[in-house]
Amino acid sequence: MIADSNALIEAKINNLRALEALGVKPYPYRFDVTHHAGDLQEKYKDLPNGEVTGETVRVAGRVMSYRNSGMFIDLRDASGKIQIFSHKDGTPSDLLAQMAHYDIGDIIGVTGIVRRTPRGELTVNTQNVEMLSKSIRPLPEKYHGLHDTELKYRKRYLDLIMNEESREAFRKRSQIITFIRQALVNEGFMEVETPMLHVIPGGTTAKPFLTHHNALDMPLYMRIAPELFLKRLIVGGMDKVFEIGRNFRNEGISIKHNPEFTACEIYWAYASYTDMMALFERVVEGAVRHINNGETKLTFGEHAIDFKAPWPRKSMVDLVTEKTGVDFAKIASAADAAAKAKEIGVHVEKSALWGQIVETVFAEKVEDTLIQPIHVIDIPKDVMPLAKTHPLDARLTESFEVYINGWEIGPSFSELNDPFDQRERFMAQVAAREAGNDEAMHLDEDFLESLEYGMPPTGGLGIGIDRLVMLLTNSPSIRDVIAFPTLRHK
RNA sequence: GAUUCCGUAGCUCAGCGGUAGAGCAUCUGACUUUUAAUCAGAGGGUCGUGGGUUCAAAUCCCACCGGGAUCACCA
Numbered sequence: 432m433i434a435d436s437n438a439l440i441e442a443k444i445n446n447l448r449a450l451e452a453l454g455v456k457p458y459p460y461r462f463d464v465t466h467h468a469g470d471l472q473e474k475y476k477d478l479p480n481g482e483v484t485g486e487t488v489r490v491a492g493r494v495m496s497y498r499n500s501g502m503f504i505d506l507r508d509a510s511g512k513i514q515i516f517s518h519k520d521g522t523p524s525d526l527l528a529q530m531a532h533y534d535i536g537d538i539i540g541v542t543g544i545v546r547r548t549p550r551g552e553l554t555v556n557t558q559n560v561e562m563l564s565k566s567i568r569p570l571p572e573k574y575h576g577l578h579d580t581e582l583k584y585r586k587r588y589l590d591l592i593m594n595e596e597s598r599e600a601f602r603k604r605s606q607i608i609t610f611i612r613q614a615l616v617n618e619g620f621m622e623v624e625t626p627m628l629h630v631i632p633g634g635t636t637a638k639p640f641l642t643h644h645n646a647l648d649m650p651l652y653m654r655i656a657p658e659l660f661l662k663r664l665i666v667g668g669m670d671k672v673f674e675i676g677r678n679f680r681n682e683g684i685s686i687k688h689n690p691e692f693t694a695c696e697i698y699w700a701y702a703s704y705t706d707m708m709a710l711f712e713r714v715v716e717g718a719v720r721h722i723n724n725g726e727t728k729l730t731f732g733e734h735a736i737d738f739k740a741p742w743p744r745k746s747m748v749d750l751v752t753e754k755t756g757v758d759f760a761k762i763a764s765a766a767d768a769a770a771k772a773k774e775i776g777v778h779v780e781k782s783a784l785w786g787q788i789v790e791t792v793f794a795e796k797v798e799d800t801l802i803q804p805i806h807v808i809d810i811p812k813d814v815m816p817l818a819k820t821h822p823l824d825a826r827l828t829e830s831f832e833v834y835i836n837g838w839e840i841g842p843s844f845s846e847l848n849d850p851f852d853q854r855e856r857f858m859a860q861v862a863a864r865e866a867g868n869d870e871a872m873h874l875d876e877d878f879l880e881s882l883e884y885g886m887p888p889t890g891g892l893g894i895g896i897d898r899l900v901m902l903l904t905n906s907p908s909i910r911d912v913i914a915f916p917t918l919r920h921k
Numbered sequence: 922g923a924u925u926c927c928g929u930a931g932c933u934c935a936g937c938g939g940u941a942g943a944g945c946a947u948c949u950g951a952c953u954u955u956u957a958a959u960c961a962g963a964g965g966g967u968c969g970u971g972g973g974u975u976c977a978a979a980u981c982c983c984a985c986c987g988g989g990a991u992c993a994c995c996a
Contacts, residue, residue, distance in 0.1 A: 437931070438947065438948080438964075439946070440931085496957085498955050498958050500951095500952080500953075503953095503956065514955085514956075516955090518954080549954070554954095568931080569932075569947075570946080571931080571945095572932040572945050573957065574945065574957050575944095577933090578932085578934095579928095579932085579988085581928090581988045589932095638995090678996080680995070682995050682996095686990080687995085688994090688996070689996095692996065694996070839995095840996080842996085870994075898996065909996095918988085919988085921986085921987065
């Protein structure tokens with residue numbers, strides 16, 4: 432019955448059989464929980480040692496520790512821990528006989544009186560205990576928890592049972608997403624859902640996953656970004672929309688990349704990128720305060736990061752100049768730019784455009800130094816095919832990317848709504864694709880048609896939720912904030 | 922994809938050419954106001970898999986499987 436049975440599992444099954452022999456049903460249907468451990472800890476935090484309350488509670492959770500032959504049990508639920516006390520003089524003997532067959536890992540429900548022991552531990556004095564689910568597999572080592580990274584990712588439930596840091600990271604993830612959603616709704620944005628199965632993958636440059644619809648007998652791509660559909664909603668008159676959801680990119684896996692990841696994309700009609708910068712700051716600073724006792728300062732690794740807005744705004748070209756001494760704004764041709772890049776030790780492709788060269792130099796020389804939050808603005812048009820041309824420099828766009836801890840947290844721009852300009856940009860992408868760049872965008876005629884009906888001037892914004900959660904939970908790997916990261920099949 | 926490190930009991934880890942080890946967990950017993958409970962005893966292993974070198978391999982070499990890290994594309 433158990434695929435990989437061993438002596439430890441057999442011992443627990445023996446306990447299960449012993450309970451059944453005593454008339455206990457090991458997998459009953461429900462239990463009325465009246466209190467949670469964490470709430471009781473909070474409610475009675477000032478209860479003096481040795482005091483007994485008059486409160487009878489019903490708590491349920493997992494047995495994490497079993498001491499003095501079961502007289503003391505540490506019970507943990509989603510909110511925290513509470514001790515269970517069953518003294519032989521105060522507990523019915525038939526109940527004690529059952530409890531002798533309890534194991535660490537079992538899920539039990541306890542009815543009893545709350546007190547604080549003379550040693551200071553908040554405790555429920557047993558009146559009744561019920562087996563709610565018999566565990567038949569051994570838990571990992573109680574002190575060190577589960578360290579093995581592969582096991583943590585493949586059996587996340589064990590990681591969550593054993594490691595408080597993991598529970599905390601996923602609690603905070605939920606709080607961050609809930610905060611962002613609520614903050615946007617409070618500002619009048621409407622949450623929408625757009626397709627994850629795309630006929631044409633669009634909205635960014637990335638390699639897609641390809642799948643197939645049987646009934647329609649046609650290929651479909653998993654979305655790499657929701658952008659083009661959200662803009663269609665803007666065309667349709669939904670002036671403030673956002674979507675929080677999964678994107679899929681068929682690219683390398685790393686400490687900062689998972690093939691499926693969560694992004695929040697926001698579109699705001701009649702706004703421009705400056706409005707989006709302020710919105711970005713409100714949302715992220717607010718999220719930090721929300722999970723950080725109202726404070727804006729957090730530590731990530733060796734860095735102290737202050738999320739307090741406003742964040743500086745510096746153009747990508749100027750940042751490159753500051754770091755390298757080379758002012759690419761004064762270099763007109765791609766060939767000269769490439770030569771200059773080579774001079775300062777940055778390798779660029781022969782076919783690279785001016786904007787691609789600037790971005791490459793930025794990525795190699797500047798990115799890692801941007802620890803405190805900053806808006807890197809006015810990104811070259813060559814690498815931003817969906818952003819409005821900058822009114823003061825046609826080589827640039829009205830755009831920004833937020834960098835924190837040297838990571839790009841999210842891109843944003845004034846959305847290109849000129850259908851003629853957009854068509855030209857798509858054609859440039861098509862040319863790049865034909866020249867061998869398999870990440871270049873596809874031509875999306877249907878999207879162009881929607882722009883031709885007229886899209887208002889619009890600000891757009893994307894936030895990489897996983898990276899934001901990493902930052903806010905001091906998690907060095909994206910796998911620490913994605914419950915079930917993509918792994919090779921074993 | 923390249924480079925590099927790791928894989929030993931259910932878990933956390935030692936051992937790194939000469940009989941497979943510890944702690945927790947498990948089992949038996951003691952103990953009944955403990956909290957990494959304690960004390961006494963016991964059981965538990967195809968050292969990731971397959972090949973090779975050697976009198977002898979967990980240990981050295983090669984391949985493969987799985988994982989981590991770094992690098993490249995990318996949020």
